Amino acid sequence: MSDMTAITTILKQILNGLQSGSIYALIALGYSMVYGIIMLLNFAHGDIIMVGAYLAWLCMVRFALNPALAVAAAVAGCTALGMLIEKAAYTPLRSSPRLSLLITAIGVSYLLENTFQLIFGAGAKTVPPFFNAKNLSFGGVVLSSNAIVTIIAAAVCMALLTLLVQKTKMGKAMRAVSEDMGAAQLMGISINRTISFTFAVGSALAGIGSVLYCTAYPQADPMMGSMLGLKAFVAAVLGGIGSIPGAMIGGLAIGLAEALVSAAGLSTWKDGVVFAILIIVLVVKPTGILGRSLNEKV
Amino acid sequence: MTLLKVENINVYYGNIHAIHDVSFEVAEGEIVSLIGANGAGKSTILKTISGLLRTKTGAITFKGENISAAAPHLIVNKGIAHVPEGRRIFLKLTVEENLEMGAYTRRGAEVPEAVEAVFSRFPRLKERRRQVAGTLSGGEQQMLAIGRALMSKPPLMMLDEPSMGLAPLLVEQVFEIIKELNGSGTTILLVEQNASMALSIANRGYVLETGRIALSAPAKELLENDAVRRAYLGS
Numbered sequence: 001m002s003d004m005t006a007i008t009t010i011l012k013q014i015l016n017g018l019q020s021g022s023i024y025a026l027i028a029l030g031y032s033m034v035y036g037i038i039m040l041l042n043f044a045h046g047d048i049i050m051v052g053a054y055l056a057w058l059c060m061v062r063f064a065l066n067p068a069l070a071v072a073a074a075v076a077g078c079t080a081l082g083m084l085i086e087k088a089a090y091t092p093l094r095s096s097p098r099l100s101l102l103i104t105a106i107g108v109s110y111l112l113e114n115t116f117q118l119i120f121g122a123g124a125k126t127v128p129p130f131f132n133a134k135n136l137s138f139g140g141v142v143l144s145s146n147a148i149v150t151i152i153a154a155a156v157c158m159a160l161l162t163l164l165v166q167k168t169k170m171g172k173a174m175r176a177v178s179e180d181m182g183a184a185q186l187m188g189i190s191i192n193r194t195i196s197f198t199f200a201v202g203s204a205l206a207g208i209g210s211v212l213y214c215t216a217y218p219q220a221d222p223m224m225g226s227m228l229g230l231k232a233f234v235a236a237v238l239g240g241i242g243s244i245p246g247a248m249i250g251g252l253a254i255g256l257a258e259a260l261v262s263a264a265g266l267s268t269w270k271d272g273v274v275f276a277i278l279i280i281v282l283v284v285k286p287t288g289i290l291g292r293s294l295n296e297k298v
Numbered sequence: 299m300t301l302l303k304v305e306n307i308n309v310y311y312g313n314i315h316a317i318h319d320v321s322f323e324v325a326e327g328e329i330v331s332l333i334g335a336n337g338a339g340k341s342t343i344l345k346t347i348s349g350l351l352r353t354k355t356g357a358i359t360f361k362g363e364n365i366s367a368a369a370p371h372l373i374v375n376k377g378i379a380h381v382p383e384g385r386r387i388f389l390k391l392t393v394e395e396n397l398e399m400g401a402y403t404r405r406g407a408e409v410p411e412a413v414e415a416v417f418s419r420f421p422r423l424k425e426r427r428r429q430v431a432g433t434l435s436g437g438e439q440q441m442l443a444i445g446r447a448l449m450s451k452p453p454l455m456m457l458d459e460p461s462m463g464l465a466p467l468l469v470e471q472v473f474e475i476i477k478e479l480n481g482s483g484t485t486i487l488l489v490e491q492n493a494s495m496a497l498s499i500a501n502r503g504y505v506l507e508t509g510r511i512a513l514s515a516p517a518k519e520l521l522e523n524d525a526v527r528r529a530y531l532g533s
Contacts, residue, residue, distance in 0.1 A: 169398070169402070172391065172395050172398060172399060173399070173402065175388070175390065175391060175395075176388050176391060176399050179388050179389065179390055179391070180386055180388060182350055182382070182386070183382060183386040183387075183388065184388075184399070185349075185350065185369075185370035185371055186348055186350070186370060186374060186379075186380045186382060186386075187371075187374065187399045187400055187402045187446070187450075188371045188372075188374035188375055188402040188403035188450065189371055189399065189402050190369070190371045191371070
């Protein structure tokens with residue numbers, strides 16, 4: 001192998017890593033934001049992506065709608081589903097022990113997976129492309145337009161999210177609630193509305209992640225959310241759960257790690273490496289790269 | 299005119315009966331002080347008024363309206379601001395963002411105006427407006443907590459142990475501020491362990507003992523009452 005092709009391979013793998021990393025980051029944001037505000041590891045979050053993929057498939061294949069409408073339906077459907085799950089399953093447990101919430105989240109995850117398996121069967125459905133992917137060539141390096149669209153879309157989403165959280169009244173309320181729920185109520189902030197909004201934003205990002213995931217792996221199947229969700233969860237823990245920039249960094253890091261493991265010819269070890277990272281983080285620095293220290297919560 | 303009326307409230311923490319048939323009133327323009335030992339139920343009463351805790355029986359009326367079942371964020375909107383024990387400012391938000399949160403129920407140009415009003419009252423906060431609140435000193439944090447409560451322009455402000463953890467000079471400053479606020483028209487309900495300080499600026503006082511009102515009188519009389527002096531004023 002010549003030096004040139006080696007460099008090309010590495011560049012391509014880095015791009016692949018950034019592509020899947022952007023998707024993990026979008027999903028990890030939902031995990032982290034929800035954990036930040038109600039200390040819940042929402043294990044149903046991954047399955048929202050699965051629902052998004054089915055919505056895109058339904059729109060384009062069953063109803064033969066325009067791909068743009070399918071994207072809108074997937075994002076809107078995921079947003080609504082996230083809010084519905086919060087209202088129906090988590091709000092009634094607001095003052096219950098956190099373990100009850102966690103078990104409920106796992107229950108919601110199984111409910112979604114099995115409901116979709118019941119309705120659509122266990123087999124995978126092929127999601128048609130949203131746009132005509134082309135390979136772009138830069139001086140001999142061939143890049144897929146899917147990867148570039150994914151990276152740009154995720155970057156735009158993350159920039160908008162940062163603006164939302166840092167600059168808007170609702171974003172500041174989210175930060176206030178996540179720091180001290182009681183004091184936030186004394187300011188006149190509605191806890192229910194703020195939590196609901198957090199789920200909406202996190203689920204909308206999952207919906208976008210779901211569409212972007214389908215551009216790379218154009219399939220919808222009932223179990224697709226569980227591995228994707230777990231990896232995004234590892235990304236959130238790696239970045240420091242509860243931290244928004246942490247989720248972004250963690251997502252990209254996990255994507256790159258996977259790509260580099262594959263580039264080294266060890267692609268069967270890809271998943272193993274991700275979970276090894278989880279174990280190492282939990283042993284060495286459980287608060288993650290940017291996480292708050294555990295004793296900070298008063 | 300009576301602004302706040304608490305009638306025969308009973309409050310429980312699970313099975314523990316924390317507040318027994320407590321009744322008291324705060325009239326418009328007054329400073330009323332609740333004093334009592336640690337664990338007597340002072341903070342519990344404030345939390346119940348602001349809706350963080352619920353009464354089992356009894357009624358709390360504010361401006362003639364029963365608020366005992368209202369959600370905390372709606373109670374703020376009705377005009378009661380609560381500066382909680384330990385200040386509980388948002389340490390990771392900037393000074394200015396903390397103030398904006400205090401004005402959460404208000405909109406538009408009112409908010410920056412209120413921020414400026416707080417800054418002119420507490421110039422130290424203006425200097426530190428872009429700093430995260432966690433970097434402020436204890437005294438500055440207390441100013442911020444009071445400033446944040448002022449942002450909703452509350453007719454009634456409830457302060458829980460505003461002197462806690464502050465150096466004596468700062469304690470005097472805080473009580474000076476409370477007097478000033480009262481002078482500019484804010485009714486004050488003050489909970490304090492520092493009973494002599496609290497009674498020295500109050501119009502009336504209530505003494506709480508294990509969740510019951512043991513005594514109520516004008517503040518001056520309480521300051522001279524032998525039992526109160528022995529139990530709470532250390533003389």
